[in-house]
Amino acid sequence: MSSSEYTPHPVRLTLGRSLLALLALALWFAVYLQLEPFSRLLSYDLLGLSPKSRSGAALQFFLYDTPKVLMLLALIVYGVGIIRSFFTPEKTRAILAGKSEAVGNVLAALLGIVTPFCSCSAVPLFIGFVTAGVPLGVTFSFLISAPMVNEIALVLLYGLLGWKVAALYLGTGLMVAIVAGWVIGRLGMEQHIESWVMEIRTSAETEPEKLITWEDRFRAGREAVVEIVGKVWIYVIAGIAVGAGIHGYVPEGALAAIMGKGAWWSVPVAVLIGVPMYSNAAGIVPVVHALLEKGAALGTVLAFMMSVIALSLPEMVILRKVLRPTLIAVFVGVVASGIILVGYLFNFII
Amino acid sequence: MDIKVLGPGCAKCSEAEKIMAAAVKEAGAEATIEKISDFQQIAKHGVFSTPAVVIDGQIKCVGKVPSKAEALAWLKK
Numbered sequence: 001m002s003s004s005e006y007t008p009h010p011v012r013l014t015l016g017r018s019l020l021a022l023l024a025l026a027l028w029f030a031v032y033l034q035l036e037p038f039s040r041l042l043s044y045d046l047l048g049l050s051p052k053s054r055s056g057a058a059l060q061f062f063l064y065d066t067p068k069v070l071m072l073l074a075l076i077v078y079g080v081g082i083i084r085s086f087f088t089p090e091k092t093r094a095i096l097a098g099k100s101e102a103v104g105n106v107l108a109a110l111l112g113i114v115t116p117f118c119s120c121s122a123v124p125l126f127i128g129f130v131t132a133g134v135p136l137g138v139t140f141s142f143l144i145s146a147p148m149v150n151e152i153a154l155v156l157l158y159g160l161l162g163w164k165v166a167a168l169y170l171g172t173g174l175m176v177a178i179v180a181g182w183v184i185g186r187l188g189m190e191q192h193i194e195s196w197v198m199e200i201r202t203s204a205e206t207e208p209e210k211l212i213t214w215e216d217r218f219r220a221g222r223e224a225v226v227e228i229v230g231k232v233w234i235y236v237i238a239g240i241a242v243g244a245g246i247h248g249y250v251p252e253g254a255l256a257a258i259m260g261k262g263a264w265w266s267v268p269v270a271v272l273i274g275v276p277m278y279s280n281a282a283g284i285v286p287v288v289h290a291l292l293e294k295g296a297a298l299g300t301v302l303a304f305m306m307s308v309i310a311l312s313l314p315e316m317v318i319l320r321k322v323l324r325p326t327l328i329a330v331f332v333g334v335v336a337s338g339i340i341l342v343g344y345l346f347n348f349i350i
Numbered sequence: 351m352d353i354k355v356l357g358p359g360c361a362k363c364s365e366a367e368k369i370m371a372a373a374v375k376e377a378g379a380e381a382t383i384e385k386i387s388d389f390q391q392i393a394k395h396g397v398f399s400t401p402a403v404v405i406d407g408q409i410k411c412v413g414k415v416p417s418k419a420e421a422l423a424w425l426k427k
Contacts, residue, residue: 089399089413116413120360121400123389129397200393318358321389 004011032071054249062244069159069236073152074180074225080114081224082150085217087115089125092172096134096142101185102140109131109177111147122315128313130193131200137185137225144335145177148310151282152232160243160289167303168346173234176306176338182336246293258297266300267343276305278315299346304338351381351425356392359403363387364403366415373421381425 032295039060043049049056092115096108119127122143149170159164259266284305291301316328323331351372365368367385374381386392395404399413403424410416410424 094397116399118360118362118400120363121398121413122359123358124392124398124400127393131393196390200390205407230396 015056015350016186028071029076030181032068035071037065037127055349058244058249062240065160065240065243066237069156069240070229070233072155072159073232073236074229076151076155077228078225079220081221082217084116084224085212085220087111089115089117089121089128092142093129093132093134096129096138097132099135099138100133101137101182104135105178105182105185108134108138108181109142109145109149109174112142112177113144113149113151113174116145117146118273122320123322126319127197127200127217135185136190136193137181137183139181140184140331141177141181144180144310145174148177148306149173150281152228152326153285153305153309156236156281157288160240160285160290163348165298165302169305172302172342172345173306176310176335176342180334180338183331187330189327189330192330193323194322194324197322232280235282235286239283239289242286243289243293243320246290256295259295259300260293261299261347266297267303267347270300270304271307271340271343274304275311275332275336276313277308278312279308297347298350299343302346303339303343306342307336310339311335351379352406353381353383354386354395354404355383355401356395358387358389358392358403359387360400362415363401366403369416369418369421370403373418373425376418376424377422379425417420 041052042063043060044051045057045277047059049059051057051060056302091137095111099107126139126143154166157169193294243272257263259270288301288305291304294296311332316332319328319331353374355367355370363385364416367383369373370383372412374383386395390398392398392402395402395409397404397409397412401415402412403410403416403421411420416424
């Protein structure tokens, strides 16, 4: 990398650049549409496996799903990377400070999707929000939504389980974040924040806005693809391999008795098991896929997924530095209850 | 020069620290690098997305790992 790359010069979206971007997008679609016929050609014609055989079905499933999910992931992560360059935690805080509670909860949950967030930043972010006058409940709406509702979870759900499941997850994930944050706000738990947090001087002055060019935004998109796809591809492949095996070999309905709709206790049990566990979306969606194929009910499985991603033991330990145990218990209790309700709702309506 | 890398200790934070160390070496600058992982200290700098780099009390970047070229540019001034 040369240092000249960083001399700030505003790059406009020229005609040439736009055409290039469109061309790249068209190419992406052309390749994407060929994935299925290509996987059939490879497994059935070139390798000579029968579409009706178990190994044939499993291989074709794997050869189709892997590039499909990885391509979707790359495209979405690139797009989200560019969108995120418009939203910094500083701007999000400025938007949320001084908002009334109900509106604030909704905005916070929505901003949680697009604001860059790393779970290790949860505590500094919590301090930054609360000391700047963002209500406690609104801060929680953000902290619940940011890890749980994200582009990786949505792409994997869409790629492996279809757009309906992805949309349901998006809608109910936001719902849990909004309602749980609102409830925590109503409980008036402010005195359960560690006292040193409130004593920190609020540096209301934000850093001078640096000039961000389109070049920087596109670079942010590219960096996001390299970073995220580079990190999760192994989970995706492993998960799809497991899914392919199940697709070809395991009889349907194997799990129906213990994780099916009929077992009313399966939702709370799934959430209780999921709360201490920690995994990112990339690791959990393939498991979800496998459970569903074996006959587990959608509500039970989504509740499990939400509790694994949204609540985890390491996060509680880290939040203990700013929150007293009562507030942590309330946070876990309210979010877990919300997730259990979502699980029952799905099992009831689908 | 007094360089502080703020971050609770995630992978990105140690990466930021490594890049700053490499940049200092490359520029041959006289600087001390300090890693700050205490939340109270981080918050006192007015930073709430990590990793962040502070040079001589001035916040240079927040919420991302700087590139080496950026780091070198900060050291020059």
